Amino acid sequence: MKAIVVTDRAAGLAGMKLTERPEPTAAINDVVVQIHASGFVPTEMDWPSTWTDRSGRDRTPSIPGHELAGVVTALGYGTTGLNVGQRVFGLADWHRDGTLAEFVAMEARNLAPLPGDVDFTVGASLPISGLTAWQGLFQHGRLQAGQSVLAHGAAGAVGSMVTQLAHEAGAYVIGTGRAADRQKALDFGANEFVDLDNDALEDAGGVDLVFDVIGGDIGKRSARLVRAGGTVVSVVGPPVPRPADGWAIDFVVETDRAQLIEIVQRVRDGRLRTNIGGIATLDNAIAALNPSGRRKGKSIIRVRP
Numbered sequence: 001m002k003a004i005v006v007t008d009r010a011a012g013l014a015g016m017k018l019t020e021r022p023e024p025t026a027a028i029n030d031v032v033v034q035i036h037a038s039g040f041v042p043t044e045m046d047w048p049s050t051w052t053d054r055s056g057r058d059r060t061p062s063i064p065g066h067e068l069a070g071v072v073t074a075l076g077y078g079t080t081g082l083n084v085g086q087r088v089f090g091l092a093d094w095h096r097d098g099t100l101a102e103f104v105a106m107e108a109r110n111l112a113p114l115p116g117d118v119d120f121t122v123g124a125s126l127p128i129s130g131l132t133a134w135q136g137l138f139q140h141g142r143l144q145a146g147q148s149v150l151a152h153g154a155a156g157a158v159g160s161m162v163t164q165l166a167h168e169a170g171a172y173v174i175g176t177g178r179a180a181d182r183q184k185a186l187d188f189g190a191n192e193f194v195d196l197d198n199d200a201l202e203d204a205g206g207v208d209l210v211f212d213v214i215g216g217d218i219g220k221r222s223a224r225l226v227r228a229g230g231t232v233v234s235v236v237g238p239p240v241p242r243p244a245d246g247w248a249i250d251f252v253v254e255t256d257r258a259q260l261i262e263i264v265q266r267v268r269d270g271r272l273r274t275n276i277g278g279i280a281t282l283d284n285a286i287a288a289l290n291p292s293g294r295r296k297g298k299s300i301i302r303v304r305p
């Protein structure tokens with residue numbers, strides 16, 4: 001099969017190569033999925049799981065990409081819950097070969113059915129950003145209606161989902177980002193916007209929940225804005241600055257079939273919009289995933305035309 005592989009950690013995104021790899025086979029409780037569309041997070045080359053297996057052994061050449069939408073073509077020994085021919089979408093294991101390829105083998109429990117009226121490119125854009133936003137807001141952040149959320153990077157892949165889901169849940173959302181992101185963040189449902197390059201973040205006042213996708217100095221300053229009993233939820237790694245009288249948590253998104261179903265249902269009924277910046281073929285994927293300018297949302301690779 002055609003696949004994009006990486007072998008050289010130091011080369012970063014520029015080290016991606018389009019090549020031929022053997023088709024994967026289904027292990028216990030796995031399915032093989034013929035991939036129609038794949039999603040990719042630009043920071044994947046920095047993740048240890050891109051380079052090593054769960055025991056820390058080198059697993060290169062590895063196939064990056066962990067989000068997918070496609071059709072099940074084979075079931076492994078003992079696999080239940082999905083059928084051959086079924087449309088699915090989901091999140092592949094961080095430590096196994098990923099989704100910038102024509103086929104992937106992965107555990108069936110990491111997938112959910114993709115309704116027939118949802119395009120594969122849309123399905124592939126949802127798992128990481130949608131689940132990260134959902135888990136950060138509702139599981140880790142315990143967001144309640146009427147609370148306020150500081151949604152960093154509100155025009156980005158995760159931030160746009162955070163903004164929309166928080167808005168739908170009845171929260172007051174303060175989006176942040178670059179000056180050029182203001183209108184996009186407001187369109188996703190932010191009540192107000194802080195341009196981090198030109199406005200004073202501190203003017204955002206006290207908030208109940210900070211959803212941090214930026215970290216560093218922005219993360220530290222944001223923790224000071226949390227009201228008593230509030231929470232900083234971060235997805236950019238520890239240490240997370242802890243508010244004086246509140247909570248701090250850093251987490252890595254986990255796949256969850258019920259949450260994937262909730263997310264795709266919201267896309268179908270118009271409560272949630274995807275944030276796809278561009279769609280490229282697998283043949284053109286390396287150029288698309290190495291853009292010279294700013295990314296404008298998720299980059300999706302249409303593997304099957």
Ligand SMILES: NC(=O)c1ccc[n+]([C@@H]2O[C@H](COP(=O)([O-])OP(=O)(O)OC[C@H]3O[C@@H](n4cnc5c(N)ncnc54)[C@H](OP(=O)(O)O)[C@@H]3O)[C@@H](O)[C@H]2O)c1
Binds near residue numbers: 043154214236
């Ligand atoms: N732990 C997890 O489970 C998990 C899951 C998903 C994502 N993540 C992480 O979350 C981060 C965001 O991912 P993403 O896919 O949402 O990326 P993205 O689509 O690039 O969104 C990030 C947004 O934040 C903006 N931003 C970043 N730094 C900024 C700054 N200093 N001032 C103003 N705006 C700034 C970016 O603008 P520019 O492009 O102009 O910088 C972009 O609009 C990544 O580090 C990713 O690895 C973690």
